[in-house]
Amino acid sequence: MQAFQDYYPENVAHCYGCGRLNEHGHQIKTYWEGDETVTRFQPRPEHTAIPGFVYGGLLASLIDCHGTSTAAAAMYRAENRSMDSLPAFRFVTGSLQVSYLKPTPLGPVLEIRGRVKEIKGRKVVVEATVYADGVATARGEVVALQMPETFASQ
Numbered sequence: 001m002q003a004f005q006d007y008y009p010e011n012v013a014h015c016y017g018c019g020r021l022n023e024h025g026h027q028i029k030t031y032w033e034g035d036e037t038v039t040r041f042q043p044r045p046e047h048t049a050i051p052g053f054v055y056g057g058l059l060a061s062l063i064d065c066h067g068t069s070t071a072a073a074a075m076y077r078a079e080n081r082s083m084d085s086l087p088a089f090r091f092v093t094g095s096l097q098v099s100y101l102k103p104t105p106l107g108p109v110l111e112i113r114g115r116v117k118e119i120k121g122r123k124v125v126v127e128a129t130v131y132a133d134g135v136a137t138a139r140g141e142v143v144a145l146q147m148p149e150t151f152a153s154q
Contacts, residue, residue, distance in 0.1 A: 003029035004037075004069040007083040012090045012147070017065030028062065030069045030114075037070040037114040043106055054104040059138045062112050063128045064096050067142025070114040071124035075146070078119055091124065091144035104130065104137040122146035 005018045005028065016025040030039045041062055049055040071091040076083050104110070114128040123145055130138040 063140035071144035098140040
């Protein structure tokens with residue numbers, strides 16, 4: 001099974017969080033699991049906030065990119081289209097809200113689970129939760145906006 005990000009056209013596959021063509025980025029991979037989306041990510045030592053804990057900015061970027069990739073997949077699903085069909089759906093962040101629930105330990109693989117709350121026109125609202133060893137440590141909401149085709153050609 002291919003990840004959502006594997007379908008991104010090359011001109012929009014360079015994002016630091018989810019771009020497969022950004023060799024220095026996170027290169028997250030997101031998949032459907034029923035009506036939820038899931039990303040698993042292994043933080044590295046350089047993602048430290050204080051010894052033993054993950055930097056909150058990393059958690060925000062994981063929620064952000066998980067949310068925009070979920071938005072794209074949800075739009076394909078809503079239109080009953082395959083993710084390799086054109087024109088491609090690609091989303092950017094309109095707003096990002098993150099609540100840090102508990103310190104996130106450095107070490108375990110993080111699991112980010114998302115649910116689509118709303119699809120309205122070119123806007124998709126996604127709620128995502130970060131889990132470490134099954135414990136929710138951060139929760140966020142991404143308002144994702146469909147990127148105009150001209151945006152990626154500039």
